[in-house]
Amino acid sequence: MTGTTKKIWVGSNWKMYKTQTESVQFCEAMCPVMEQISEHIQPFVIPSITSVQAVSALFRQKNSRCLTGVQNMYPEEEGPYTGEISPRMVAETGAVLVEIGHSERRQWFHETDELVNRKTLAALNHHLRPLICVGDQLFHKQSQCSAEIVAAQVKAALLQVSQEQMASVLIAYEPVWAIGEHGIPAKPEHAQQIHAAIRQALTELYDAGTAAQTPLLYGGSVNLTNYIELIQQNDIDGLFVGRAAWTIQGFSELLRNLDQRFHH
Ligand code: PGA
Numbered sequence: 006m007t008g009t010t011k012k013i014w015v016g017s018n019w020k021m022y023k024t025q026t027e028s029v030q031f032c033e034a035m036c037p038v039m040e041q042i043s044e045h046i047q048p049f050v051i052p053s054i055t056s057v058q059a060v061s062a063l064f065r066q067k068n069s070r071c072l073t074g075v076q077n078m079y080p081e082e083e084g085p086y087t088g089e090i091s092p093r094m095v096a097e098t099g100a101v102l103v104e105i106g107h108s109e110r111r112q113w114f115h116e117t118d119e120l121v122n123r124k125t126l127a128a129l130n131h132h133l134r135p136l137i138c139v140g141d142q143l144f145h146k147q148s149q150c151s152a153e154i155v156a157a158q159v160k161a162a163l164l165q166v167s168q169e170q171m172a173s174v175l176i177a178y179e180p181v182w183a184i185g186e187h188g189i190p191a192k193p194e195h196a197q198q199i200h201a202a203i204r205q206a207l208t209e210l211y212d213a214g215t216a217a218q219t220p221l222l223y224g225g226s227v228n229l230t231n232y233i234e235l236i237q238q239n240d241i242d243g244l245f246v247g248r249a250a251w252t253i254q255g256f257s258e259l260l261r262n263l264d265q266r267f268h269h
Contacts, residue, residue: 013236013263014175014220014243016049017250018076018104028056029063031253036067038257044070045268047243048260051076051104051136054090061099074102074136077110080120080127092131103128106162107138108181118161125162129170136175136245137162140225141199143182151180151195152202159206168211175220176203177245183225184247190226193234200240229258236263 023031032050039048049072052060061073075098079089095103105128106121121137128135139158141151155178166174178199183191191199200221207216223235224245232249235241250256 011242012045012047012220013267014047014049014222015246015250015260015263016047016051016072016074016102016222016243017246017256018051018107018224019053019251020076020109020247021053022251023052023056025053025056025059028052029059032060032063032071034253035071035256036064036069038253038260039069039071042260042264043268046260046264047072049074049102051102054098057098057100065099072101073099074104074134075100076104076107077114078103078105078124078128078133080123092127092133095133096131101134102136102175103133104136104138106158108140108179108184112181118158121158121162122164125174126165129166129173132173134173134175136177136222138177138179138224138245139203140179140181140184146180146182146195152199155199156202156206159203160210163210168215171207171211171215171219175222175243177222177224178203179224179245185226186248188226190228190231190235191223193231193238196223196235197238197240200238204240229255229262232259232263233266236267 051074057073057075064071075095078095079086083091105124110116125135139155141154145151145154180191204216220242222243222245223241227244227246228249
């Protein structure tokens, strides 16, 4: 994170957890906490599709700054794609963010770099903000090619994305070996090295200014013991948290601690 005036993005992908009732209860409890957090922190939640509309409506009603997002979206306007959700449907839910290319989507639902690119373009065309997830596998790390693999994923995701559109793009580096119950959190130096490689890829595609203004989030076993070291890295602008932010206490502590540490 460079400089204290830059926004720190802190949010959570809830994966296939929390029903609509549970989601709304969670967010109702979080609203007073988020009200006390300074504007330098940008909170967001990415619930299941069945919860997004209710959660977005609740935040609107409470005047909350917390953004919502969806975990997936199909890149066509409409059509015979049973089970899929179009950008227009997403826009109506009140979601601002569209998570694209999470490693679980790549692994279980065959999401390729090409599909990630199509989804990114579709999101941008509908004035939604893509949160593009990229990450290396353990095999890549062992082969010491993590930076190249991740840079290639970033470049592929951004094919035909204009410099102007980049103002809406967010990128999350989520090493596959760091995610979930058996994940090992990336060492801050490793995360920094890959974030710097992403910044470099963005500089090559656009320019240094565009690279600097694109929020780069780190995700993968972020928790209450490692988040400070991670966010202190030069090129880490935010945290994309799973398990550690799924409880009201966990998410509250993360937001409060980050706010106190960096902005008071
Ligand atoms: P985790 O999940 O924090 O539970 O490892 C991260 C993610 O999958 O985004």
